[in-house]
Amino acid sequence: MSTVSARGRTRLGWNLLGLLVFAAAGFPVYWMLNTAIKPAKDAIDPDPSLLPTGFTFANFRRALHIADFWGPVGRSLTVSLAVVAIGVVVGMLAALAISRFAFRGRKVVIVGILAVQMVPLVAMIIPVFLLLNDLDQYDKLSGLIITYLTFILPFTVWTLRGFIVNIPKELEEAAMVDGCSRAGAFVRVVFPLLAPGMVATSVYGFIQAWNEYLYALMLLSQKNQTATVWLGNFTTKHGTEYAPMMAGATLLAVPIVALFLLVQRKMAAGLTAGAVKG
Structure with missing residues (x-):
């Protein structure tokens, strides 16, 4: 008792x-x-x-009319979706190479992926700015996409590697015995099993790219500003309009909430997959 x-x-x-x-x-x-x-x-x-x-609803009307709203939102969506699409494809291929193939320097690559994630983003602002300026990518969405990829790819590679490692090689070998090529075995066997992990990493990448502020502020001019930088329009020399600012922040949170509601089941499966190895 x-x-x-x-x-x-x-x-x-x-x-x-x-x-x-x-x-x-x-x-x-x-x-x-x-x-x-x-x-x-x-x-x-x-x-x-x-x-x-x-x-x-006056605050929402004020938020939509204080400055161009749909332009920054459209640019943020473009950057975020491009980062997710490129990051998932490149990250998946890199994770597959690290997990399935033995090559010289493999451990160095794995340690390097972890080390990159430990570097503070603030410490790289000046080098990134100088590099993009030399490549003629300053004040361009393509330059911002490249910058975000350097932050998101290490996490994507490391996460997807964990999923691929937990998929037995015997499944691919059995598919190859049945006549599939190595690429065909990956597409038909491994790729469907990676879906939860890809969803989880995609949501992470989208949230990081959508919410990032510092690099978007430093690498883009006002005419190319993204949604997070757009929120700064509510602060002027006369003060800060807190109510419209919070209304704008609420509007910017809608895509994240909608995305999470759409993929919550897959995301939950992705975050818990691999905890028990069968």
């Missing part, structure tokens, strides 16, 4: 801890939505209310 009671208290404690973490993580999102729908004057109240004090 005491054992059951102890287990109940332990479970209750973990549940309370989970609720606390959820509240801490969800409060900024709630405050963003609360500020987005309240009247602008209430957003700058020195004594703010935790509960909504009103409901208005």
